[in-house]
Amino acid sequence: MDDQAEKEMSTSSGSWLGRLWRTIAVPLAAVLLAMLIGAILLAISGADPIKAYSALFDGAFGSMKAFGRTLAKATPLIFSGLAVAFAFKAGLFNIGAQGQLLFGALVSAVAGFMIHGLPPFLHATLALLIGASAGALYAAIPGALKAYTGAHEVITTIMLNYVAINITDYFADGPFKDTTGGNIVARTPEILDSARIPTIGNIPLGFVLAVLAAVVVWWLLWHTTLGFEIRTVGLSPHAAKYAGMKVAFTVILTMVISGFLAGAGGAIETQGIVGRYQPGFNAGLGFDGITIALLGKTHPFGIIPAALLIGAMKAGASTMQFDAGVAKEITDVIQALMLFFVTADMIVRKLIHARDDGGEKITLSGWGQQ
Amino acid sequence: MAENLALEIRNVTKRFPGVIANDNVSFNLRKGEIHALLGENGAGKSTLMNVVYGLYAPDEGEFLVNGKKVEINGPHDAINYGIGMVHQHFMLVPVFSVTENMILGSEVTKGTSLDLKRARKEILEISEAYGLEVDPDAIVEDIPVGVQQRVEILKALYRKANILVLDEPTAVLTPQEAEDLFRVMRHLTEKGVSIIFITHKLKEILNVADRVTVMRRGKVVGHTTPAETDQQGLATMMVGRDVLLEVEKAPAQPKDVVLSVENLTIKDERNVSVVKDISFDVRAGEILGIAGVQGNGQTELAEAITGLRGIDAGEITLSGERIPFEKPRWLVEHGMGHVPEDRHKHGLVLPYDLADNMVLCTYYQKPFAGAFMVRNRDAIQKNADGLMERFDVRAPSTAVAASTLSGGNQQKVIVGREFSRPLKVLVANQPTRGLDVGSIEYIHKEIVKMRDEGVGVIVVSAELDEILSLADRIAVMFRGKIVTVIDAKDATREKLGLWMAGSNPDEE
């Protein structure tokens, strides 16, 4: 959303801290406000908010094991958050991260159980790359539709999400169905051990990959000419054309990279956590990416803490349900409130008396050819 | 005389990071007068008006409306106190009708639904009362700029404004539209409306203003009236030194043809020919001026030459090579420089800092990028520092966003970027629109310098004065055709005016 945030990271001029504060004040306040309203809702429904929140915290950070769980939950969220944020930089609203993630999860599972005889590191890398590429290809469709016909990506990606859900369901219940031991559930066979992405101690290797991906995305956007082209197209397609950039190509490439990130998130979920493709296990991960991208102010380094926060709520929800007797759906409500408050940032600004940070505002493009 | 003041601004100070845009500014507006506010680009005129209109909160200062102290905490307050503003850049919704735009924000309702009929009737009444003709049912994007502006003024009047701020209203108007506007302004003052009028055109001030306040670098530096001064006097007062209002140049020494346009035809989106079978040449070392009333095909012609638009027939050659259409990069690499007509749309990426804007077309070349697409920050910064100095761009640093610069300094960023490449042909479209006389003098000098270095220059301008003082040859466009190409020595305002209106002065 803003080069401002980037400058805070890379230049030491001026009031470095002041600008950082202006950037994070609203998301921070949105989170606190959402927690506060969550507490009120808990109190109304007869639960003890303090007890509930401390159980939630305990479940997310209370032990090394709990912390590991939080990291595992955050991993696909970082990827889907990066996918949404990356597209956003080119002025594209990729609502389709969910569909791209599903393809990544399914295809990496297929590569994980069908390919035999590869050494572990190679097999895992290959399955991850194939899965991510499936997401990339799937995202190329709305990218090309946007670039050549002007069809709005919000509409096409939403529709393609349904297509993805049904296609992956079909494969998991049909051609690639697990038939061992009289299984009747829609799922693929388990992937080979050589395709697994391990957890070292309590730290899932996938999380390390996610952080690396954030660094690469940051570098790509702000230190390469490709990133310059993507941001220019996002901020001003007309100026991009004037500057001799290939606007249509950039739109497609941005969607491809965005889909690659979402697909990688799905693949890592398959190879690191689930161990196979099973519909339902990946539900919502791509949609959470939208919340996370916005909470993280669409900056790669903002997305990591945002994903950790949502990941922690997912990790701690069961403990909260068990220890405090609170339905774990309350975490979904809190997450929805966070999304509400970051998007309706005018309300939050009024409450905390914060000025507009004056950063780059992306105008999401309307209908029509680029 | 206090009871005669419609608006009084006392000791306003407004700071932005790195600049004091308004430094203890006081200003007053009498009832029923046209008060011109004059000053260099970046002097703080728009800022002062935005403060009055409640868009910026001042750091210090107070306001009196009709002698009473008021608090202005947002445009809503300003509107309540009868202050209306027409911004430098219009704020209309292009796809809405005139009526819909007019009532936006103050909708008349009948129950829960809009009462468009009543609004339409009220608008017709106001437009008749003030002599502002508009079609209330027209869609805004279909009407000419001059009429859109009338809509903006009507919008203010519809909200019962009796203090009207017009921020550079004539910058985008044709001379005829400007005359219409002045007529409307005089009419409004007769009806008791007081007007603050910002313009860079000294003639206009002498023509319509009752009083003039001059600002420089955030401060008020003087007051005068048209009776006491002339163009030269106003220019000196605002810039603080003597300004050359005429371009000084030696006779051109044209060499080989560098750009040649042959039988060019361009159709617009609705498949109507807007450029019809045009042919002309430009030689190295000369300035060809393209004159014409806005909307006679000049924009499309310039866009085709500079690669922003495709064509339907004909060809263009640059130093003997046929240019591919819609390939701006090819042109950049073959020595074409382009100062675009709309600097906000094409010329700059407003949220980017100056350093990035200064490599907008060459960001991928050495030394700005190295292996693996890695950008070279040091080279980009060095380039920016050099251009800032050479082209005298006034900004706190190269790290500020281009959007925070005044119009003149934004244009200098573009000019600096384009002129610092090795060029064969330069297309400058409305190069001084919205600029102060000091900046105009500077940019004209740079254009002449390019010519003298052997660049073939095309200047497209709606300002006759600009064409007359810069061009060596003048082509006049009318309804998509070049109706004549004359030597600048033989051109007069009157002659050009007739050609531009579609008649042939030599036949009468």
Ligand SMILES: Nc1ncnc2c1ncn2[C@@H]1O[C@H](COP(=O)(O)OP(=O)(O)OP(=O)(O)O)[C@@H](O)[C@H]1O
């Ligand atoms: N939003 C902003 N943030 C930072 N600086 C600003 C902002 N708006 C204006 N400025 C700075 O304040 C100064 C005054 O600008 P302003 O737009 O008021 O000038 P102006 O007199 O209207 O010039 P012009 O004739 O070019 O329209 C300039 O130095 C400009 O760079």
Ligand SMILES: [Mg+2]
């Ligand atoms: Mg201004």
